[in-house]
Structures are given as C-alpha cells and as structure tokens.
Amino acid sequence: MVNLPNLHVFCSIRSLISSRFYWPVGIQDLHFFSIEFKRYSQSRTMFQSTVMSFALSNEAEQQENAEAYEAYSLLPMTPYIHKALERCPEMFRSGDIFALRDYVRQHPPQMVYDRYKEQVGRDELDPPKCNERAAKLRQEGNTLYGKKDYLGALLKYNESICWACGDSEDLGIAFANRSAVYYDSKEYEFALLNIRLARQNNYPARLFPKLEVRELNCRMKIESGERVIPEVLKKGMNLESNLSIPCLAKGVGTGEFPRYGRGMKAEQDFKVGDVILREGPAMVNVDTRRKFQACHHCASDNVYSLIPCPHCVFVMYCNEECLTNGWKECHRFECGIKDRLNMVPHGIFIPGLTWLFYGLTQFNDSVDDMMNYCKENDRNGNDPLSLEYTNPLDIFKLFHTAKVKLLSPQVHTYNRFILAILYDIYLEHPLVGSLFVGENQRNFLLQAMDDYMTMATRMSIGVRHEYKTELYSIASLCNHSCNPNAHVLYSSGQIKIVVVSPIQKGEQICISYGYVKDEVSDARFFAQMGVFDFTCICQVCAPNSSQKKLSKNRRQPHHSFHSDLRVLNEIIENENSIASDRINALQQLIQRYAKGHPPGEYAKLLRKYRTILQKLFEDEVLVELIKKLN
C-alpha cells in the first residue's frame, strides 16, 4: 500500500471526523428511533423490527442502541412532539400537513428553543459575530496547541474564525495560528495557504515578522524536497466515459425493474474493478455537530482551509468558489436562522429543503415561475441520463420529476411535523418571507417542502458519513441490494462506484445503502436500513428469494480456489509487492470465483478488497486536494 508521509495529522483528522464526538449516535439513527411515536401509530411494523433487533443484538450493541434512545430523549424537540401527540392524536393519524402547520402556529415551540439554548449554553439563538468570543476561542486553541493537541487546536481556531468579525484582526490572527499548526505538522502547503489567508484578513502589521519567518521556512522546506507528495495509485475511470456525462462510464444505462422502479442497468459486460461512476454531491447537509469541520457546499472533510460565512457563525466553506456557490444556491435563504434550523432533528430528508432553494435560484427567485413549472411538471418520471448535466436547471428537473414511492404513513407524518416547525423558521428569514407572499405562495412553499422531503428520503443512497447527508444526481439511480455487485467508496463527499462482482449485459447494477448484510448484526442492519423506509426486495431478502436458488446453483468450490488463494496471500504479504500488483491479484481472484466459491473465504476476500479500495480512494482524494494548493 502507498503510505502518505507526513499526513499523520490528516489521518487523525479523518479518524476524528468519523468518531462519535458529541452525541453517542448519528442524528439519522435518532430519526429512526423517533418511532417512540409507535404508541400513537396504527402501524407497528417499524417498532417491532426495532424490538426484534434489540432482542437479537449482543450486549455491546444493546448498549449502543440504548444510548440512541437516551440521546433521542435528550433532543430538545422530543417533549414537544410527545406533548403534541398527547394533545392531538387525530392530527397525527390524519397526517394533514396544514393541520400540523396550524398546530405549530397555535403552540409555538418555545420550550424547544429554551431546552436547546440550555444545552448549547447560550442565552441567544443565531448570535452575531463577536470578536471577544473569537479571542477567547483562539486562546483555548492556543492552550491546546501548547499541549500539541493539534486537532483540538484546529477546531478551536476554526470556531474562532467563524466568530471573528470580517474587519477584525482576530480573523487574521486565527488564520495565522492555524498556519502554525500546519507548520509544526510539516504540512507546508497548508501552512502557506493559511499565511495567505491571514494576510488577506487584517493580520496586524506589528506581527508580520513572525509570519514572514514561518513563510520563508515553509518555502525552504518545500524547495529542499523535505516534503514529497507521493504518487498514489489512482483507480480512476478505467473505462471510456459517457460522452455527455463524463463522470459515468460508457455502457451504463437505466431501466425499469419490477417493484424497484428505475435502476441502473448494464448495457455491456463489466468486470471486477471497473470504475463505473465518480461523482460529487448535488446537495449537502452538514450536521450541526460538524459545522466547523466540513464544507457546507461540497461536503469535503476539511479542517485546514475552511473559510467562514462572512455573516453568520455557523457555516464554513473550503474555498471562495464553494462560498460563492453555496451562498447563491442555498445559504442566503438560511443565513441568520441556521441556529434555529439546527435545533430541529435532521433526517436524511434535509437536503430536500436545500433542494427547494436551489430550485428557486434556477428560476431567478421567481416563486411564480417555479410554481408554474412545478404545476406543469409533476412526478411522472424521467430518463436522468438524457438530461444536460452542465445545466443547473436540468439538475433541478432531474430530482423534481423523479417518480418516487410514498413514504409509510408514520414516517411521513413524523417528518411533516418536523417540516411544519422548519416552515415557520424559514418564513422568519427576511428573504424567504419577502419572496413567498400570500396564501397561495406560502401553501406552495409548505407543499414543496413536503414533496422534496419525500424525494430526498427516496433518492438517498445511504448515509456514508455519520455527520453529513448528501444527494447524488446519478448514483441516486442505483437500487440497494444486500448482496451488491457494485460498491460505493466514499471520501470527503466524493463517491466512486466500483464493480465487485462480474456484471453481465442487461443485469441491474446494485449497491448497498449501508452495511452489507451478514457482515453486521441484524440490529445494526435494521437500524441502518430503517431510515430509508422501504422493505428490501433484493435477492437476499425477498420471500422466495433467488438467494436460495443461488445457493443451490452455486457450483462446488473450484478445486483450485485454495491454491490460488495461497498465491494471492503471498503477493499481498510480500513487502516488495506494489499496490497495483496486490489489487490486480485480488480482482482476478474475485472475478474468477464470483460464481462458485466457498462462502466464508470469499466474503473475507471481498472485505479485504473493499478495504484496500477505500484506503486508495481516501489517499487519492487527499492528494488531489494537496496538489490543488500547489
């Protein structure tokens, strides 16, 4: 494997980013556990599956889920929902969105605000920037830096950067302090970038000599070759690209599959290792717990070059381009109310709301034009691959016209209640309030929020990162299988889909939306899958599943499997093997024995293959980023 020298900080940053940091569970899980709601609901299916999964899980997993329940009870929103359920069970049974909106109007969620303020230790929501607070956070960062806790220091500096006023020297000093962390970590490109940011943001002239010395040292270190950016093995697109959609391989099409709806279809044979898609997100939501760690526009996990929204203290972007686009397409509709929006539990549907405002931007903020378009184009399906992907309006059409199945009544009603609260918060925003005027337009807003909430839930291909939710234009065509023939690699918002079992022309291309079944406990699997709100009909799960046929049909393990496996292990364990040899050997073995193999050994092989691919992809994304800085 290729080891990236001097990237220890980023490796630890990555582990920090994926660790459970503030809350014991992801909010997406909490969304699932919101089925406390069960007591008032007609259908008990979801609750029963939770209880079953609890019963089936081991002690450690029970503990983990118990924490999820506890976290759920701590959410500021929980008592408010329970009170509403007690007061108006009928309203929840009918699920009428206008009735839910009226309820929220009549019973403003003041208790939610109070509980939230108490939890975050502030007496004001959506506070303005404040240099005093920025200086305090910077001091806290300095203390951590002094103890060589670089990650802790970076997070404090990022927070300080957010709080500092745009014309203050506090902003410049925080950037300069971030450069010191990178200098000490031998990350000279990032140190230089932060020195530049410090200069552009009022770094005080009296401190210039200190910064100049650091800058000179960085340049000397880079010139002396001390810092080498290694070449990583790029498993880029190894196939010809689709002419109009370059991120997609030629030979990938769409088809209708009974009970799945649309899906991705192979128009030619594919072999193990073929990269069929490399895509960035169309829509992003960064969970509030990671607001100082990831770009709110492209979802890149990024603690080193983030710049703040110039107006609020809760949103950061990885560069000026993301800031400009993020502002135009989404943040200008939420800047100033972000704190209140953050207070509401976030499900996988949240990017749907971002979507609504992205759409409005495409209609030049004309609510009437958007309403007319929506009236004329309902969800009657489309061929996503025929759209023009460079045209932002076509991207809007892609999700707007997608034919999606309804959500189950209890999930839908719960989400609608959350939407009713979000709706009121959005209308408090001066821009939103001034664009949506009159009953017609406001009803349209509420209904569009509802529609895109369903769309985003249905178009989700899984929660790849505990603290971020993304929507992908092309990948959202892929259906789920518990025994998928393709695998999604994820790094910093980017995804790559790689074939992991030979695919024949005409076959459906499926990925897993979460954990691969059989590799995790049933409890974990159901908790993960519960958020998608569909009953899986893949060959493994469906009644009369073809899995049974598969096992019957499975040929006896080929006699040479074990001898081939020994050769493979020799290649993998040989210190002199290069990454490409290892990966090629693995691919060949998986391709050769995909249709006839001893199950246990083969599953291990697949896991190893996926792990190596994932590591390579993470290195690839990271090195791309470093190279962009040069």
Ligand SMILES: C[S@@+](CC[C@H](N)C(=O)[O-])C[C@H]1O[C@@H](n2cnc3c(N)ncnc32)[C@H](O)[C@@H]1O
């Ligand atoms: C990301 S979309 C996939 C494309 C979708 N079939 C379409 O027509 O646009 C996910 C939705 O497809 C359906 N789906 C995907 N995998 C499925 C499976 N294994 N079993 C049943 N439905 C599935 C569900 O309705 C799910 O919410």
